Amino acid sequence: METKYISKSGIEQWFKSIVDSGKRVYAPVNSRDQIEFKRVKNLSEVADEYVQTTQSIKASVYPKAEVLFSYEKEHGKVHLTDFNPDSIPETVLWKVHPCDAAGFKPLSAIFNWDSPDKLHNAHVQKTSVISFSCAMADESCFCTSVNGSPGNLAGSDIQLTMLPDGGAIAEIVTPKGEALVALSPTVFEADKGEDKTKYLVDLPARFSLEEVNAKLNKAFNSTVWKEQSERCIGCGACAFVCPTCACFDIQEDVHGSTGRRIRCWDACGFGLCTLHTSGHNPREHQSQRWRQRLLHKFSYMPARLNVVGCTGCGRCSRACPVDMNILEHITSIAAQ
Amino acid sequence: MEKLRERAAAILADGTVSLVIGYEEGTKRPRPLFCHDGESARKLIFDSRCFHNLAVYLTKKELVGNGRFAVTATISTLRSIMQLYVENQLSEDKLLILTVDLSGTLREFVTFDEISAYVEQFELKRGEREQEILTRIEGMTREERWKFWQEEMSHCFKCYACRSACPLCYCTKCVVEVNRPQWINPWPAPVANMEWHINRAMHMVGRCTACGACGDACPVGIPIDLITRKMMEDMAPEFGYIPGLPVKKGNALSTWKLDDREQFIR
Amino acid sequence: MSSEEIFEPKIVAFVCNWCTYAGADLTGTSRLKYATNVKIVRFPCTGRIDFLLLLKSFAQGADGIIVSGCHPNDCHYTSGNFHARRRWIAFRSILDMMGVDVRRVQYSWVSAAEGSKWADLVNNTVADIRALGPYTDYQKVADYLEKEVQDGEA
């Protein structure tokens, strides 16, 4: 890894060279009172002074809906057209938070468990991540409790830490990052020896992951699930804004004799998710579904995939219509 | 507020009810609270910040059980309760209403007639936000409206928070979950999103009480509550009533009048 | 399509079995000529015509839609058309709010005896829709998925 300095005008020049290279650039944009990732052409479109985007960046490597393959039926025969990885354009994600970048690892762990997921991997391969370390946080943030930090480099190809002079410390983490630097190499100056941690928000850890994990391993039959989930109304908001939630559905899009098989987001909070055709539903009650959400992230994923299914971004707590606050619930379990 | 807590604790203690659904302080703003005993009743609050429509829980058997339960109700919640009653989803012997009126007095309702008489005093008006956005939409050309909603709908990812937050979306199997035939494609895409929201509005005709819970719940900030509110406002003169206001049995779409307007029919 | 060519709108007609379908039949047996732009879908009753079918028609390329059934008080099932009428009132309001072009849905009552009314209804609707031009708003977004994947719209 190499550390460099980039000035304010250098950032502008570099951004322009990325856009000019033909890669699609996505960045947080302030629109309709929300900060959302959108395709941008100019640095001036990029939002400033916010804690978190409403949605995570996971859609860039796990689209809300995507075509697994398409088919055509003719005289009893079927012709398949496979997904083409070349159809995915080169994409640069600009100003990703470290908690979002950290989400790529658990996502890829899920998609590549035992067998590789061609579609997800194609997206990942074509995506470069430029993260910005966090100078701001709010009461929903808890990355430091789940192996993360406001300056965590996991999942980033380059990380910028903004400095008071409008310039930034640039940490070039991966070869993909080096390739982005190569688009405008002269703007990257020698490291000025600034201490990055001075510019990061201070966010003390709120719970110990090991402790929570140990508690959860014995908590399946606890009454806590029912108590916590009584007010849960069973929507999928938490799962859909989450950077690591990956439960999906496979559906059919049919038009006469042609069709496409589509993978789309699903959520374990929906009752329909596990409903058998016979009418039997293994997770019949909302409390069971809430338990699944937390256990999967904090107990099953660490056990099976060796990665925590939560990056502490706090989006689910902010998005929940009835204030199901994951930090509050996890800390209360840790305290039991 | 103290009176409310005392009363809630008392009816839980003497077995009048087995559950009180109310509000407590949340991490950002008040949130729903389920009190099973006097201890938890101490956490109850009730003020102008309490906005959740608690009527959404009243049709969930796994939560309210078979016994009698009480709910601390805002005016919006009361309107929804009235509409649920009209639709035969609630009965008087299962329900006890606690509310605090404008003068700060604790009020208690047992019958739907009492609720009706109380709710009638409050006019259903557009709030500032609704007025602002609806005026803007009403001032648009049709093409502009289409564009406006297309932009809004492009954010919808079908988490169905709108459906989950709505007290009147109590169907155990929603039309989007029907797959023979698959009426509405289940993935988020512009047409599927549009069809879902038009469908939701159609199913709310003569039923939506304009509580705004769907709009509040939407995590991506689509003003979906305004679709049903506008429809409700448009339909009030057509069908001669506003849902959730003075008790009228029957729904707009399950009945008809000989002289329903038909100048649009050739 | 060259600019001189006349635009031929695609029109789907949802009609009830007992009145309008029989009426359209009479148009034919009476040898009345009417525009060929219309594709008729027969339903038991206007009360059975789900609003989603109308939306599906637009998504699949209809430029205009006709919905027609028995006159008030003539419904084979007594009140199906009265129920339908109410639904249309509400549906029109919602479509208008969403910016869908309500002028493209023509409602009508055509009885089994009104063969000439059916011909007029179709001809007039075709003329109206022709004047409005193709309805592309709805179709354009109908097959968005592929585009969305390619654009990677998050």
Place this chain on the structure above:
Amino acid sequence: MSEKNTYLPYLMTIEKVIKEAPGVKTFRMKFQDEAEAEVFDFKAGQFGEYSAFGEGESTFCIASSPTRKGYIECTFRDTGRVTSGLASLEEGSTMGFRGPYGNVFPLDEWKGKNLVFIAGGIALPPMRCVIWNALDLRENFKDITIIYGAKTVIDLVYKSELREWEERPDVKMVTTVDPGGQTADWKGEIGFVPTIVEKVAPSAKDTIAIVCGPPIMIKYTFPVLEKLGFSDDQVYTTLENRMKCGVGKCGRCNVGKLYICKDGPVFSKEELNLIPAEEY
């Protein structure tokens, strides 16, 4: 990039359609691509995702034995969108298949033991694969008993094979129907499967019991086996939760720390004890 798309099914031709019972059909299918057929291999207990193009995918066990090469079979009941789509397909038409997925019955470990197969209703198909596999390797096992029950006589599947098994001297075959489900000429047992198991099951000594059926049958059969002296490592079952991907990604068959599609579908009762019973 030549990486394989996990979700792309093999194209299969339906060679034969057998009507088993009301709403229940068996498809025998063959790979359309011979190269694919060549390398395809599976073991008893594994399952697959079957496509009706235009309707979607559904999960069933492979019902034919791996010892019968050149084709695979599945048996399903027409209940939902996909199964009714499949049911409408005729001989000669094309369907899709992904698999084989999941783990297998440990037939090698069972060498030299008695086997008792206990199945109910539409749960015979997943068992049929391992039954034929065991019968084709008959010399590896001691006594083989098959106890199969259905609601009514007409609901019994694989009727000709039931007869074949009945006629074999090296198989003890017991069929039963629920009380009231018998016909005038019914010669089998009458009673629920757990009751019949108690009556006819062999001694637990050196015996493996393989149980598959609706949740209610399993619930009442396990205690009977326990009473008969079967320990938890002598009892096996095969589970099926709702699945979409079949390869441990979509998340819905997750029960406790296990995934039915990857850690199962075959579980010994010993393994089942590790996961919460309420979630399968």
